[in-house]
Amino acid sequence: RKEVEQDPGPFNVPEGATVAFNCTYSNSASQSFFWYRQDCRKEPKLLMSVYSSGNEDGRFTAQLNRASQYISLLIRDSKLSDSATYLCVVNIDRGSTLGRLYFGRGTQLTVWP
């Protein structure tokens, strides 16, 4: 079983739409959670960390449910520039896995005009 599972999509939505991505992780000892964004042929860039209480950054809202080991990302009022692959990333950060990130395969989003 993979450490992080994501629906690969693709999601194709019009500008202004609201879109939600989901992710599950298998290791209950996971401590840190992130959403990264990766544009085609580029390196991943941090979009936001995910906190247990949920957090919002402008049009982006992230939620974490530790009981069900589930992470979500909600994008409101989608822009053309939001088109990218969104990576769910988990860090166990303990013992032999210290600092190691586990990546989901990514969810592809295309926003059309």
Place this chain on the structure above:
Amino acid sequence: GAVVSQHPSWVICKSGTSVKIECRSLDFQATTMFWYRQFPKQSLMLMATSNEGSKATYEQGVEKDKFLINHASLTLSTLTVTSAHPEDSSFYICSARDLRTWGRVNQPQHFGDGTRLSIL
């Protein structure tokens, strides 16, 4: 903000050539750096963990004699793909985390720009 510089960004070379990729943390120290590989339409896969002053830790299935890692200082790790073949063509990315953030949760890693390796 924290910056990781990776060089070169693009390499095209003949089969059998060895290719060296550098990863530098520009404004922070990193005792540990990570090397990933990404094939088209797939996720990043960790190849190895580079440890300053000691041997790298390789993931299962990654040949340590094929992918040589050297982490000689707190700001530089190098990955050398020895005798590269077409199947080694991929996108290689390094990441590093500021030494000062170890032990704190939700501290992100910083990625280099990646190196696109094409072996003919």
